[in-house]
Amino acid sequence: VLRALKNRFGATTEAGIFEMTDKGLHTVTNPSAALLQERRISDGSIVTATMEGSRAILVEVQALVNTTSYGYPKRTASGVDLNRVNLLVAMLERRTKLKLSDKDIFVNIVGGIRLTEPAADLALCLAIGSASKAMQLKKNAVVFGEVGLAGEVRHVPFLEKRLSEAKKLGFEAAIGPVVRSGKPPAFLSEVDSVRTTLNTFLEK
Numbered sequence: 001v002l003r004a005l006k007n008r009f010g011a012t013t014e015a016g017i018f019e020m021t022d023k024g025l026h027t028v029t030n031p032s033a034a035l036l037q038e039r040r041i042s043d044g045s046i047v048t049a050t051m052e053g054s055r056a057i058l059v060e061v062q063a064l065v066n067t068t069s070y071g072y073p074k075r076t077a078s079g080v081d082l083n084r085v086n087l088l089v090a091m092l093e094r095r096t097k098l099k100l101s102d103k104d105i106f107v108n109i110v111g112g113i114r115l116t117e118p119a120a121d122l123a124l125c126l127a128i129g130s131a132s133k134a135m136q137l138k139k140n141a142v143v144f145g146e147v148g149l150a151g152e153v154r155h156v157p158f159l160e161k162r163l164s165e166a167k168k169l170g171f172e173a174a175i176g177p178v179v180r181s182g183k184p185p186a187f188l189s190e191v192d193s194v195r196t197t198l199n200t201f202l203e204k
Contacts, residue, residue, distance in 0.1 A: 049144045051162075080109055126197065137203075139172050139173045142162070153193060154177055
């Protein structure tokens with residue numbers, strides 16, 4: 001991923017995605033498809049729509065939850081801030097019926113992408129909840145939304161870009177925050193809390 005930090009002739013919000021081959025760097029024309037091509041649908045696997053610069057990219061969030069063998073549970077995160085994961089785990093313990101205080105939790109973002117925006121919060125929560133309960137999403141859906149400490153799901157920017165990318169990759173729906181104004185797209189399943197999302201969209 002090549003980002004422009006300083007650009008005399010244009011915006012610095014753009015990001016280019018390239019693949020190194022034996023003939024040099026080549027542009028990846030469809031990054032989302034490349035990142036999801038080896039995905040296996042299972043518990044603990046959730047796809048989120050994140051923004052790289054001004055483009056939406058779909059990435060897989062994986063979580064593994066096991067009962068700890070030690071006195072102190074282990075928490076590991078690759079591709080996302082560990083402090084953010086710990087914050088979301090604490091929120092899940094307080095605001096839902098998930099019992100995670102004695103669990104080892106491992107979170108991985110597939111493909112080497114690093115998630116820095118809070119829009120990935122809901123996908124992280126669903127991945128952890130899914131892995132903890134050995135349940136999967138009812139729908140073939142993309143998940144995004146910022147999550148607050150009260151367990152509420154908050155608005156995120158670039159809604160249309162995220163939905164468009166999900167449709168392009170053949171997903172049936174998107175799960176995200178309530179639209180602030182106007183009629184919500186039929187493609188979007190609106191949710192207002194993490195607890196409601198877990199209870200509504202996970203199944204054995």
